[in-house]
Amino acid sequence: MVIEARHLNLTFPTDDGPVHALKDVDLIVEAGDFVSFIGPSGCGKTTLLRCIAALETPTGGSLTVRGMTADAARQARSYGYVFQAAGLYPWRTIAGNIRLPLEIMGYPKAEQAERVQAVLDLVELGQFGRKFPWQLSGGMQQRASIARALAFDAGILLMDEPFGALDEIVRDRLNEELLRLWQRTGKTIVFVTHSIPEAVYLSTKIVVMSPRPGRIAKVIESPLPRVRPLDIRDTPEFIRIAHEVRESLHEGGRHD
Numbered sequence: 323m324v325i326e327a328r329h330l331n332l333t334f335p336t337d338d339g340p341v342h343a344l345k346d347v348d349l350i351v352e353a354g355d356f357v358s359f360i361g362p363s364g365c366g367k368t369t370l371l372r373c374i375a376a377l378e379t380p381t382g383g384s385l386t387v388r389g390m391t392a393d394a395a396r397q398a399r400s401y402g403y404v405f406q407a408a409g410l411y412p413w414r415t416i417a418g419n420i421r422l423p424l425e426i427m428g429y430p431k432a433e434q435a436e437r438v439q440a441v442l443d444l445v446e447l448g449q450f451g452r453k454f455p456w457q458l459s460g461g462m463q464q465r466a467s468i469a470r471a472l473a474f475d476a477g478i479l480l481m482d483e484p485f486g487a488l489d490e491i492v493r494d495r496l497n498e499e500l501l502r503l504w505q506r507t508g509k510t511i512v513f514v515t516h517s518i519p520e521a522v523y524l525s526t527k528i529v530v531m532s533p534r535p536g537r538i539a540k541v542i543e544s545p546l547p548r549v550r551p552l553d554i555r556d557t558p559e560f561i562r563i564a565h566e567v568r569e570s571l572h573e574g575g576r577h578d
């Protein structure tokens with residue numbers, strides 16, 4: 323198993339009293355899974371992802387990533403992280419942005435160039451390495467930020483609503499591309515989203531969360547095949563799973 327959380331708790335002390343962002347969260351992610359966290363705003367999705375990335379420290383329970391503490395896993399460069407906004411440096415070219423983590427990690431120059439080209443090809447931006455971020459569309463920028471997270475070939479990709487700001491047509495295309503990339507690379511992906519169709523289309527496992535305190539309301543294992551054309555969304559099976567997610571979201575909300 324790649325990620326294991328047991329009775330994970332996180333309470334933020336605030337001026338208005340403690341905020342229970344995560345309450346008794348149990349989660350298992352297996353190698354090669356595509357896991358989505360879905361739930362209403364404030365239910366702790368980002369906080370849980372940030373705990374896995376060792377960007378937050380839980381106040382209780384245990385969490386291991388590749389059998390290590392989250393901190394050790396971060397130091398071992400176990401994951402790439404994709405943020406809501408592409409966050410590319412405007413003064414660097416696309417290739418320059420993707421190369422940055424490799425420069426920081428001290429990869430030899432020739433290997434940097436090889437890896438940058440390989441991940442640019444992987445996200446179908448092979449011809450755009452010399453462009454600057456402002457010369458690319460929003461969807462292309464987000465693909466570049468995925469390439470940056472893939473550049474050092476970590477086995478885990480953590481993605482926090484990477485397509486949330488994009489229009490539906492671009493989002494559909496990027497969903498399809500991400501699925502192909504996941505199939506080609508065999509990576510383990512943990513993905514935060516607000517969108518039921520996005521969660522159902524992408525995931526092997528859908529983790530439905532509910533707020534106040536943030537906890538897991540239900541884990542739905544998807545019976546859909548791993549290879550999924552976009553029109554799978556019109557099948558009765560897809561619609562049934564989407565319905566199950568929606569019901570679980572409502573049930574989770576009733577505990578408020």
Ligand SMILES: Nc1ncnc2c1ncn2[C@@H]1O[C@H](COP(=O)(O)OP(=O)(O)OP(=O)(O)O)[C@@H](O)[C@H]1O
Nearest residue numbers: 334336341343362363364365366367368369370536
């Ligand atoms: N550093 C912090 N200090 C205090 N409270 C915080 C902090 N970070 C998050 N919270 C609170 O913890 C709860 C969970 O936040 P989190 O961002 O994980 O939710 P989310 O499900 O990702 O929401 P969204 O979908 O809006 O991004 C919220 O009530 C939030 O206000």
